Amino acid sequence: MEPLNIQRLQSHPPLRPGQPTKPTPATSFAAQLNSALAPAPLKVSKHATARLSERNIVITDAEWARVTDKVNEAKAKGIRDSLVLMDQAALIVSAKNSTVITAMDRTEAKDQLFTNIDGTIVLS
Structure with a gap:
């Protein structure tokens, strides 16, 4: 029979009831929500x-900036691939991947x- 190797785990001070936790800004819910909505x-x-x-x-x-805004708007409406018509250019943009x-x-x-394509954006 082998001897047991027992190690003590590091303990953290216990939280008292009503004591607020201090989430880091990078992991707070608000930061994650803002990041997802940006x-x-x-x-x-x-x-x-x-x-x-x-x-x-x-361009x-x-x-x-205007193309980006319109592509994000199209993405919010369910558009995946769009044709963007501008005065001087035509772009095929994957709204799903936010990529020209x-x-x-x-x-x-x-x-x-x-x-x-499943949507067209006309800019003038």
């Missing part, structure tokens, strides 16, 4: 970055057939 920033895939560069499409920070999949200029987009 709109997801829009990511641009490698493919879309290359297309924007190749086609000399420049300002203000325009990106591809981009083209509007003149190129006019002769295209867009499939596998």
Whole structure:
């Protein structure tokens, strides 16, 4: 028969009734809720970055912010993949993943057939 190896566990001071606990901000419920409700920033895939560069499409920070807001709004309504039509560009965006999949200029987009989208966002 082998000898038993007994170790003492570290104890923490007991909480007294009515003594509030002090959750850390990173683990508090409010912090987690705010994080979950915050709109997801829009990511641009490698493919879309290359297309924007190749086609000399420049989208300002203000325009990106507007696209992001509208994509988040579409996501809240259940849209998964959307076509975003802007003055100078057309973007295919996965609202589900908050990612721009591809981009083209509007003149190129006019002769295209867009499939596998379930929503369209028109910005002017």
